[in-house]
Amino acid sequence: xxNVKKIKADFPILRRRVNEKPLVYLDNAAxxxxxxxxxxxxxxxxxxxxxxxxxxxxxLSEEASQLYESARQTVAEFIGARSDELVFTRNTTEAxxxxxxxxxxxxxxxxxxxxxTIMEHHSxxxxxxxxxxxxxxxxxxxxxxxxxxxxxxxxxxxxxRKTKLVAVNHMSNALGTINPxxxxxxxxxxxxxxxxxxxxxxxxHFPVDVSKLxxxxxxxxxxxxxxxxxxxxxxxxxxxQTETGPFLTGGGMISEVYADQPAIWxxxxxxxxxxxxxxxxxxxxxxxxxxxxxLGMANVRQHEQELTEYGLKQLSRVKGLRLLGPSDSRxxxxxxxxxxxxxxxxxxxxxxxxEGVAVRSGHHCTMPLHQCLGLVSTNRASVYxxxxxxxxxxxxxxxxxxxxxxx
Amino acid sequence: MDLYREEILDxxxxxxxxxxxxxxxxKEADRNSSCGDSLEMGVKIKDGKIVDVKFTGVGCAxxxxxxxxxxxxxxxxxxxxxxxxxxxxxxxxxxxxISLTRQKCATLGVAIWQKLTQK
Numbered sequence: 001x002x003n004v005k006k007i008k009a010d011f012p013i014l015r016r017r018v019n020e021k022p023l024v025y026l027d028n029a030a031x032x033x034x035x036x037x038x039x040x041x042x043x044x045x046x047x048x049x050x051x052x053x054x055x056x057x058x059x060l061s062e063e064a065s066q067l068y069e070s071a072r073q074t075v076a077e078f079i080g081a082r083s084d085e086l087v088f089t090r091n092t093t094e095a096x097x098x099x100x101x102x103x104x105x106x107x108x109x110x111x112x113x114x115x116x117t118i119m120e121h122h123s124x125x126x127x128x129x130x131x132x133x134x135x136x137x138x139x140x141x142x143x144x145x146x147x148x149x150x151x152x153x154x155x156x157x158x159x160x161r162k163t164k165l166v167a168v169n170h171m172s173n174a175l176g177t178i179n180p181x182x183x184x185x186x187x188x189x190x191x192x193x194x195x196x197x198x199x200x201x202x203x204x205h206f207p208v209d210v211s212k213l214x215x216x217x218x219x220x221x222x223x224x225x226x227x228x229x230x231x232x233x234x235x236x237x238x239x240x241q242t243e244t245g246p247f248l249t250g251g252g253m254i255s256e257v258y259a260d261q262p263a264i265w266x267x268x269x270x271x272x273x274x275x276x277x278x279x280x281x282x283x284x285x286x287x288x289x290x291x292x293x294x295l296g297m298a299n300v301r302q303h304e305q306e307l308t309e310y311g312l313k314q315l316s317r318v319k320g321l322r323l324l325g326p327s328d329s330r331x332x333x334x335x336x337x338x339x340x341x342x343x344x345x346x347x348x349x350x351x352x353x354x355e356g357v358a359v360r361s362g363h364h365c366t367m368p369l370h371q372c373l374g375l376v377s378t379n380r381a382s383v384y385x386x387x388x389x390x391x392x393x394x395x396x397x398x399x400x401x402x403x404x405x406x407x
Numbered sequence: 408m409d410l411y412r413e414e415i416l417d418x419x420x421x422x423x424x425x426x427x428x429x430x431x432x433x434k435e436a437d438r439n440s441s442c443g444d445s446l447e448m449g450v451k452i453k454d455g456k457i458v459d460v461k462f463t464g465v466g467c468a469x470x471x472x473x474x475x476x477x478x479x480x481x482x483x484x485x486x487x488x489x490x491x492x493x494x495x496x497x498x499x500x501x502x503x504x505i506s507l508t509r510q511k512c513a514t515l516g517v518a519i520w521q522k523l524t525q526k
Contacts, residue, residue, distance in 0.1 A: 344467035346442055346512065350410060362441055376443020376465075405411045406468065407420070 002295060002303045004388040010035040010291075011386055021356030024394045029173050029201060029335050029382035030360050031223045034288070038226055041287035042280045052276055054252060068279050071286035072269075075233055078289045079199075079218070080209030085241075087234040087272040088282050092200040093123040095219030095234035096167075098272060099196055100127035103217070103244040104165065107194075110136040113162040115193070117142040117150055117179075118372050119172045122365045124198035128167050138162075144372070148175040148325040156187065163193040170202035170218075174366040174380070175325035176308070176335030178202070185214040194240065200224055203233075204292075204384075205333050206301035216240050222281065226288035231281030234272070241271075248274035292385075300385055304334035307383045311336045311392045318399050324378060334383035337364075343406050345377035351405050352379075355398035409503050411468060418472035423479055424461045431461060435522040439511050444470045448519045450481070457481050457489055462519075467512055469505070474516030476500055481520065490524050493517060 008014050011033045016023050025033060045067060051060035053068045069083070076086035089095040104127070108114060114128045118141050132139040140158045143151045150168075159166070166188045171178045181197055188195045194216040202208050204225030210218050217240070222231040236244060246253055246265050253274040255264040265271045292300065309329045315321060315338055324337040340348060349361035359381045363370045370376060381395055428434055431449025438445040444466035451459035460478045477497060481489050494514045498505055505513045 344442075346467040346469075346509070347411075350509070354410075363443070367440075376445075405416075407416065 001306060001388075002299060002385055004386060007035075007295075007386050010037065012036070014386055018356040018358070019354050024357045024391045024398075026381040026383060026387065026391060026395060027358045027360050028384040028387075029224070029364075029380060031229075032204065032226050032384055033386070034226055034228065034284075035291055037291050038228070038284045038287045042228065042284045045280045045283050050280075053279055054270075064279055067283055068277065071282040074286040074289050075282075076235075078293065079203060079220075079233070079235060080211045081235045082238070084268050085210075085235055085238055087236060087269045088277055089219070089232045089234050089272075090230055090278070091221040091223070091232040092121075092198060092219045095217075095232055096124055096196065096198060097127050098234060098247045099217045099219075099236075099244075100131050102247050102272075103194070103240065104128075104131045105135075106243065106245060108132070108135050108137050108164055111162065112137045112164045113140050113160065114138070114165045114167060115140045115142065115155075115158055115163050116167040117144070117155075117169070119144055119148075119150070119175060119177065119366065119369045120167070120169055121173050121198060121200070122367070123200075124167050124169055124196070125368065128165070137164075141368070144175075144177075144369075147327065148172075148177050149331065150177070150179050152180070152183075155184070159187055159191060159193070161191050163188070163191050165194050165196060167196045167198070169198040169200075170208070171199075171205070171333045171335075172325070172366075172369075173201050173335065174337060174364045174369055174378070176332040176337065177326055178206075178331045178333055181213050181215065189214070201333060201335070205304055207297040210235050210237075222285040222288065225285075226291055227285040228281050231278050231285045233285075236269070236272070241269075244272075246274070247272050250274040251276070295385060303385065304383055305329050305332075307387060307389065307392065308332055308334050308336070310389050311381070311383070311395075314392055314396050318396060320403075321399070324373065334387075336381045336383075337378050338381075339375060339378050340402075343402065345379045347406055348379050348399075348402050351402045352395070352398045355394070355401050357381075357395050357398045359395070410505075410509075412503065415468065415472040415501070415503070418475040419468040422462075422471055422475040424482070425475065425478075426461060426463060428461055428463055431459075433523060433526055435519050435526070436464075437515060437519045437522065439466075439470070439515055442467060442470070442512060444512060444515055446470065446474055446515055446519060448474070448478070448516065448523065450523055452486065455487070456485050457483065462516065466515065469501075469509055469512040470515045473497055473501055473513045474519075477516040477520060486524070489520075492520060 446464035
C-alpha cells in the first residue's frame, strides 16, 4: 500500500472540513485534487517564464517553448509514446472529437460501421453517433455481461469487414470495469479497423503503454490525474498521422500559408494544436506525471486494487445496497458504484455530503448504460492515491446516517 | 439536517394528491434527465378555480416533496392566483436553503404547473 499519510500532506484541500466534518473526497473519477508540487510548477512558470511558445526569439519565449516541449516528452513517455505522437488537448472529450472530426470525417463513409460499447462515457459515444448520422454509417453497440464486463462474444459478432473504427473505453467510469484493450486491438486488426481508446480512467490509475496495446488513438484528461483543469492528451500513432487532417486551423499549426493557394500544415503534432496552447497546464500535467512516477504506477494500481477489494467487501454488508460492476478486483478499478432500491441517488449523495463524504450521483454521463441496467441514477465513490480504508469506513458510517435520515 | 427536515420527509414519504391521473383531461409532464426525476401533473378546473389537482411519477425527496406541497398550494385557488406561483414562491414554501444543483429538483413541479398555465 502507498504511504497515504505522507501523500495526504501534499494535498492541502484534503485538510478542509465540509459541514463541520473532515472531508472524505471520493469523487476522483470525476476529478482529482492537485498536490503542491503541481501548483508549484505552474506558479514557477507564471512567476518566471511566462511567454508564448514557438518562434519567439527572446529568452522568456525560448524558456516557455523548452518547458512546453519537455512537458510533452514527459507525458508521452508516461504512456509509452514518442513525443511526436502526443497532442495536447483540453481534455478527453476534445481529444475524441478531434479524431472524429479529422480522421473520422475522412475515413467513415456511407455503409461503414463504427463499433462502440454500451458502457461508454458520452464523450466516446456521441462523437461517433453524430458522425454515423452525418455520413450514413452504422453505429454498432456491444452489450455487457450481467456482471458488468464487455460481452466479447457480442463484440466478435458485431465486428466485421465493414467496421472501420472500434471506439472503446479502457476502464468504465460507471462500472469500474477494466476492458481487455490489447485483445480488442488484435481482433480489430484482423478486419483492419482503427482503434480509439478513451483512457480517461486508466492513464491516471494504472500503467498504460500505447505501444504494447497497439492502439491508434488514445485520449486522457489531466484533471483526473492530479493536474490542472483544461489540459489533456491525445496519442495519435505515427502511421495514422498522415491520414489525419487538421482539426482547428489558425496560428501555430501551419508550415506555409498563401493568399492564392492551399496552406501546408505543420509536419508534427503542432498540426492539431491551433492557437496558443495551455502552456502552464502542460507544465502542471508533466509535474503530475512526475509525482505519479515517483509513487510508481504499479504501486498506485496495487493500492487501488486493495482499496477496491476492501470497499466491495464493506459495501456488500450494507443492507438495501446493491453494488454494480465486476466483483473481481483484478478487472476492476477503484470505482465503487451502488444503488439503494429505497433511496434516490441524489438524496443519498446529499446526506453523505452532510457527513463530509463527497461522492457522485446521477448517470455519470453514461445514459445508454443506465438504460441498459434499468436505472436512472446511481451513486459512485471513487478512490485515488490519497484515500485509504478509513475513507471507506467513513463512507459506510455515513450510509448509516442515510438510513437514519431517509428512514 | 435542514434539507431533510420532518415536513419535507413527510411529504416525500406520504405525498399529497398523489396517484394515477385517471379522469384528468388537462395534464403535463416534465423531467430532470440528469437526476432521473419524472413527474406528471393534472388539474381540474371549474368556474376559473382549481377544484382538483393530482400528480404522479418518480423522483428524489426534494422533487417529490415540493410537488406534493405545490398541489396543496394550487388546490382551491383561482387560475389567476395560482398563475403567480413561481420558482421563488416554491422555494419560499420549502423554507430550506436549496443549493444550486438541487434547484431543478425543487422546481420541477412548478415547471410542470407553468406548462399547464399555457394550456
